[in-house]
Amino acid sequence: MQFAIDASIIPLRRQVNFIAELEDIDTLVKLYGPKLQRYVAFSLGDQDLAETITQECFLKAYQGRESFRGDCSVNTWLFSIANNLIRDQLRTKKFQFWRKARAHSIDVSELASFLPSGASSPETLLLVKEQTRLVKEALDDLSVNQRRVFLLKFSEEMDLDEISKTLGMPVNTVKTHLRRAVTAIRARLGGDR
Amino acid sequence: MSQLESKSFSVDSSLHLTDDQFIDCAIGLEPDATISQHLAYCELCRAELTVFGSSVNSFNRAAQSWSESRPIPGLQAPSRKQRAPWVPRPLFATASWALAACVLFGTAISTAIHRHQGHVSPDIASTTESQEDSPAQIEQDNKLLMAIEREIRVDDRSPAQEYGIRTSSHRSKGRGELTNQ
Numbered sequence: 001m002q003f004a005i006d007a008s009i010i011p012l013r014r015q016v017n018f019i020a021e022l023e024d025i026d027t028l029v030k031l032y033g034p035k036l037q038r039y040v041a042f043s044l045g046d047q048d049l050a051e052t053i054t055q056e057c058f059l060k061a062y063q064g065r066e067s068f069r070g071d072c073s074v075n076t077w078l079f080s081i082a083n084n085l086i087r088d089q090l091r092t093k094k095f096q097f098w099r100k101a102r103a104h105s106i107d108v109s110e111l112a113s114f115l116p117s118g119a120s121s122p123e124t125l126l127l128v129k130e131q132t133r134l135v136k137e138a139l140d141d142l143s144v145n146q147r148r149v150f151l152l153k154f155s156e157e158m159d160l161d162e163i164s165k166t167l168g169m170p171v172n173t174v175k176t177h178l179r180r181a182v183t184a185i186r187a188r189l190g191g192d193r
Numbered sequence: 194m195s196q197l198e199s200k201s202f203s204v205d206s207s208l209h210l211t212d213d214q215f216i217d218c219a220i221g222l223e224p225d226a227t228i229s230q231h232l233a234y235c236e237l238c239r240a241e242l243t244v245f246g247s248s249v250n251s252f253n254r255a256a257q258s259w260s261e262s263r264p265i266p267g268l269q270a271p272s273r274k275q276r277a278p279w280v281p282r283p284l285f286a287t288a289s290w291a292l293a294a295c296v297l298f299g300t301a302i303s304t305a306i307h308r309h310q311g312h313v314s315p316d317i318a319s320t321t322e323s324q325e326d327s328p329a330q331i332e333q334d335n336k337l338l339m340a341i342e343r344e345i346r347v348d349d350r351s352p353a354q355e356y357g358i359r360t361s362s363h364r365s366k367g368r369g370e371l372t373n374q
Contacts, residue, residue, distance in 0.1 A: 047263070
């Protein structure tokens with residue numbers, strides 16, 4: 001017995017699910033808030049700005065939820081909005097000033113203290129903290145684009161096409177940024193030859 | 194990586210992964226057979242990839258915990274405020290409509306009453322207005338005010354005068370000056 005499946009039904013159902021997901025802003029924030037905030041914070045290196053942009057991102061997503069067609073995942077869509085906001089922010093003179101001042105940058109030692117100690121030995125924990133510090137420092141020295149590509153790849157585990165869509169960048173450009181970022185972090189970790 | 198290992202890299206660099214190959218492995222691109230074979234026996238390259246992966250993982254975990262510890266401020270208020278328009282709330286909606294209807298009804302009644310009264314009053318109002326502004330009326334008002342002032346002057350005796358107490362000349366003079374004005 002065979003069933004003829006109308007292909008248009010599936011995207012429609014997906015879209016309905018997405019819209020339902022977008023309706024509940026509290027759940028949306030709970031699900032994606034920390035991820036988005038992490039991404040924005042380490043892309044810009046500014047924790048206060050990250051809070052503002054994350055908040056604005058959710059508000060924009062909520063206001064524009066009816067325009068969301070479900071072509072990509074909610075995750076990718078939210079990150080695209082966040083990237084637009086980051087791009088807008090990078091253009092402002094105010095941001096350039098604060099970037100120079102680095103008044104609100106995330107403290108490396110503070111970050112390392114967030115590592116769960118678990119059952120690790122003090123030596124292992126020390127090593128892990130050191131590795132975290134090195135990655136953070138290497139990230140700080142990257143360009144914003146390299147940093148964003150690196151974070152989307154390694155923190156958000158997006159594939160190259162998804163990163164390309166999220167950032168509105170050609171895949172080859174994404175690859176170039178990623179290669180440079182990996183090379184820099186590898187060098188910082190002491191593994192370059 | 195120790196100095197000894199670094200030396201072995203520099204000596205046998207051709208035997209290890211190239212930078213591009215390392216990056217391909219690090220970013221999770223499908224390694225070709227040569228790379229897979231190399232990784233199977235080269236402990237150094239494997240270790241370097243492991244260190245890279247674990248360092249990035251540590252950073253991710255720390256960054257995630259850091260982010261989770263930080264609140265996303267002010268989302269509750271705007272979200273509730275914006276959710277309101279289409280969410281049906283029967284009791285609240287009924288009460289609002291009833292209140293709006295009452296206000297409209299009250300406004301309509303008061304307007305009707307005002308119009309009914311206004312039908313007669315405009316003439317009176319214009320007459321009063323024209324009378325108030327006429328020179329004759331002004332003259333009459335001035336006379337009335339002067340008469341009131343005279344009455345006040347007569348009655349306005351100080352307690353000292355009332356009880357027959359002598360006051361200083363300076364004071365009387367001042368009072369006289371004021372009266373003459």
